[in-house]
């Protein structure tokens with residue numbers, strides 16, 4: 874995966890999220906992957922949201938709404954994982970990768986710029 878951000882923690886966490894989503898699409902996926910993905914995503918989202926609050930980020934509302942949508946999606950996945958077969962896990966993994974790519978290279982980039990600019994002041 875190419876670099877997603879010039880902010881080290883943000884990039885590192887995105888990379889791990891992509892790895893976990895990849896694992897979800899692999900053979901014999903373990904329920905633990907769903908749990909780890911939920912925890913890791915939550916940890917990452919709350920960190921970004923903490924930053925938004927601290928720097929009075931003007932687009933926080935829409936960004937948090939996007940996170941909430943993902944949170945809801947993951948929660949449903951976690952609750953239903955026992956009914957998932959391999960094909961479904963693969964399509965879920967694909968769906969999440971596409972979603973995350975759009976988020977990370979879209980709305981997250983705006984936040985990255987704002988955080989970097991606020992540090993330069």
Ligand SMILES: [Fe+2]
Nearest residue numbers: 887921977981
């Ligand atoms: Fe992010």
Ligand SMILES: [Fe+2]
Nearest residue numbers: 921940976981
């Ligand atoms: Fe985000």
